[in-house]
Amino acid sequence: MSWTYACPKCKALLNPNEAVVLVAQRGDDRMLIGFHPDPGNYEIFVPPGVPIEEGSRWEFSCPVCRADLAMEDSPNLCALEMLTGSETALIMFSRIAGEKATFVLAQRSVQAQFGNAAEIYLNSLINKKYIM
Numbered sequence: 649m650s651w652t653y654a655c656p657k658c659k660a661l662l663n664p665n666e667a668v669v670l671v672a673q674r675g676d677d678r679m680l681i682g683f684h685p686d687p688g689n690y691e692i693f694v695p696p697g698v699p700i701e702e703g704s705r706w707e708f709s710c711p712v713c714r715a716d717l718a719m720e721d722s723p724n725l726c727a728l729e730m731l732t733g734s735e736t737a738l739i740m741f742s743r744i745a746g747e748k749a750t751f752v753l754a755q756r757s758v759q760a761q762f763g764n765a766a767e768i769y770l771n772s773l774i775n776k777k778y779i780m
């Protein structure tokens with residue numbers, strides 16, 4: 649299945665090629681990071697020589713409008729829109745390096761869940777009414 653990813657604020661297309669490209673920042677390190685477009689595939693494309701420390705928390709923002717992609721009420725998660733055909737979904741993923749937690753939500757139900765850390769967030773997403 650081929651997904652298109654978009655910024656929830658400005659709707660810019662974020663995977664014009666293969667990877668989903670976001671601005672990543674941590675302290676003084678600021679760069680573009682590419683994510684594999686298949687949800688649940690945690691391969692990332694980083695500039696050479698950049699150490700991504702396990703457990704470090706990164707800020708992700710839209711490369712077009714610079715909107716912070718972190719969820720206001722779930723600060724360890726980021727959210728993007730996902731579109732395929734006429735369907736729109738919301739993808740949420742952990743912004744902690746090495747923490748595998750991804751949700752694909754549509755109509756407030758979980759379409760898919762990936763990663764061994766997803767369970768950590770599931771109850772909180774239910775409590776916050778992202779999931780009914």
Ligand SMILES: [Zn+2]
Pocket residue numbers: 655656657658659660710711712713714715
């Ligand atoms: Zn944007």
